[in-house]
Amino acid sequence: xxxxxxxxxxxxxxxxxNYLRDEGFICERVFTYQExxxxxxxxxxxxxxxxxxxxxxxxxxxxxxxKGQRSEAGILIVxxxxxxxxxxxxxxxxxxxxxxxxxxxxxxxxxxxxLIRRKKFDGNNCIQVGDLWxxxxxxxxxxxxxxxxxxxxxxxxxxxxxxxxxxxxxxENIAExxxxxxxxxxxxxxxxxxxxxxxxxxxxxAGGEDQIxxxxxxxxxxxx
Amino acid sequence: xxxxxxxxxxxxxxxxxNYLRDEGFICERVFTYQExxxxxxxxxxxxxxxxxxxxxxxxxxxxxxxKGQRSEAGILIVxxxxxxxxxxxxxxxxxxxxxxxxxxxxxxxxxxxxLIRRKKFDGNNCIQVGDLWxxxxxxxxxxxxxxxxxxxxxxxxxxxxxxxxxxxxxxENIAExxxxxxxxxxxxxxxxxxxxxxxxxxxxxAGGEDQIxxxxxxxxxxxx
DNA sequence: CTTTAAATTTACGGAATCTAAAAGGAAAGG
DNA sequence: CCTTTCCTTTTAGATTCCGTAAATTTAAAG
Numbered sequence: 001x002x003x004x005x006x007x008x009x010x011x012x013x014x015x016x017x018n019y020l021r022d023e024g025f026i027c028e029r030v031f032t033y034q035e036x037x038x039x040x041x042x043x044x045x046x047x048x049x050x051x052x053x054x055x056x057x058x059x060x061x062x063x064x065x066x067k068g069q070r071s072e073a074g075i076l077i078v079x080x081x082x083x084x085x086x087x088x089x090x091x092x093x094x095x096x097x098x099x100x101x102x103x104x105x106x107x108x109x110x111x112x113x114x115l116i117r118r119k120k121f122d123g124n125n126c127i128q129v130g131d132l133w134x135x136x137x138x139x140x141x142x143x144x145x146x147x148x149x150x151x152x153x154x155x156x157x158x159x160x161x162x163x164x165x166x167x168x169x170x171x172e173n174i175a176e177x178x179x180x181x182x183x184x185x186x187x188x189x190x191x192x193x194x195x196x197x198x199x200x201x202x203x204x205x206a207g208g209e210d211q212i213x214x215x216x217x218x219x220x221x222x223x224x
Numbered sequence: 225x226x227x228x229x230x231x232x233x234x235x236x237x238x239x240x241x242n243y244l245r246d247e248g249f250i251c252e253r254v255f256t257y258q259e260x261x262x263x264x265x266x267x268x269x270x271x272x273x274x275x276x277x278x279x280x281x282x283x284x285x286x287x288x289x290x291k292g293q294r295s296e297a298g299i300l301i302v303x304x305x306x307x308x309x310x311x312x313x314x315x316x317x318x319x320x321x322x323x324x325x326x327x328x329x330x331x332x333x334x335x336x337x338x339l340i341r342r343k344k345f346d347g348n349n350c351i352q353v354g355d356l357w358x359x360x361x362x363x364x365x366x367x368x369x370x371x372x373x374x375x376x377x378x379x380x381x382x383x384x385x386x387x388x389x390x391x392x393x394x395x396e397n398i399a400e401x402x403x404x405x406x407x408x409x410x411x412x413x414x415x416x417x418x419x420x421x422x423x424x425x426x427x428x429x430a431g432g433e434d435q436i437x438x439x440x441x442x443x444x445x446x447x448x
Numbered sequence: 449c450t451t452t453a454a455a456t457t458t459a460c461g462g463a464a465t466c467t468a469a470a471a472g473g474a475a476a477g478g
Numbered sequence: 479c480c481t482t483t484c485c486t487t488t489t490a491g492a493t494t495c496c497g498t499a500a501a502t503t504t505a506a507a508g
Contacts, residue, residue: 167362
């Protein structure tokens with residue numbers, strides 16, 4: 001589960017990130033409205049922990065931008081105790097929950113988890129990117145009306161791509177993720193070529209265009 | 225991964241460097257405050273292993289200088305067992321970890337590695353200079369709303385410039401950094417011209433102005 | 449000592465060449 | 479049937495090469 005922490009106080013941000021990491025989340029941090037805006041446009045997160053009091057722009061705009069692009073991420077607002085109005089406005093704009101500063105890390109954690117739980121029950125074990133549709137419960141993959149028959153490795157590969165879309169994944173990244181520790185990092189990763197190839201073939205056959213972009217010398221990137 | 229070892233005890237310094245080299249790091253050594261100061265100003269390191277007890281100046285100043293120039297390097301303090309205060313002051317100034325003398329090389333290695341790991345995921349992985357934006361986690365470069373498609377070398381070159389912005393980098397610096405040890409320093413570095421050229425072209429094409437200034441007879445400087 | 453001209457060094461741009469990464473096909477292993 | 483290995487071919491990128499332009503130094507002349 002991936003969390004974006006938007007908080008200009010670096011120390012607080014780091015403490016929070018470390019805590020949540022210990023809890024098993026993958027955290028990324030940004031400190032400004034600019035950066036946050038870039039990140040939420042480019043990548044997919046499960047939860048965005050958003051401090052409304054950013055120095056270089058109104059955090060509210062982040063919420064607007066996320067809703068504008070139909071982001072699936074849950075939004076947890078962090079606000080100072082006195083700024084009730086902001087909090088309400090945020091919730092109206094579509095944030096999912098709020099917490100006031102100062103807060104206990106345990107409480108933040110609890111809220112993040114409850115937010116994720118709620119999202120899940122809301123029916124979303126599905127990942128949708130364009131006309132690609134994956135139901136992680138039944139492990140079914142659709143492109144438009146076409147069902148894709150993927151092998152286990154292909155499926156895991158696709159999922160890894162979807163979860164990290166628009167990011168360059170090196171062959172090492174992929175190997176580590178799909179083969180965990182049973183892999184010798186000194187190996188050549190030729191077999192990855194084959195899996196990529198087969199996944200591409202199946203997706204194109206089912207009518208999609210090739211969303212797996214090769215980045216020469218670096219790896220692969222799923223665009224969408 | 226490049227490490228600078230700041231340690232006045234030559235024997236210890238050499239032992240340390242050799243050990244870390246065996247572990248796959250590229251190590252440089254300096255023995256005085258003066259030298260260390262120059263090195264950290266001129267080059268980008270991933271980690272600086274810093275002995276606080278230098279003869280010709282307080283190692284603390286190195287930390288200040290590094291922070292002053294927004295160095296991205298991780299700082300690992302080495303201190304004598306009794307000098308608790310120094311250690312604390314160092315951490316306050318922004319060092320990332322410490323180890324007390326005498327230490328086992330294996331432990332130093334472990335700490336260096338954990339430091340690198342932390343830096344990688346922890347921090348914010350964005351570098352923003354003007355309307356140029358780089359996300360090092362996904363290897364993505366944007367100029368305004370335009371994405372830049374850089375090759376591996378171009379990307380590394382840009383990153384090196386960004387970490388050392390407003391500083392003149394010689395072709396030797398660049399060669400050392402981008403090609404590490406696999407380069408013959410007696411070579412001509414003509415190919416660097418080409419990479420600079422291509423990077424410039426792509427950045428200008430994407431709407432930026434040329435931020436890479438040539439400094440005749442010296443090298444290049446990224447201004448911004 | 450200053451100005452000007454030639455020589456030298458350094459940098460730039462385009463294009464050819466070389467090399468290593470990636471794709472494609474096929475088949476062995478499990 | 480799925481995964482991995484092993485080929486060959488293709489291609490993107492890295493490097494080299496060459497002609498030219500700009501900056502700097504040296505040399506010569508006023």
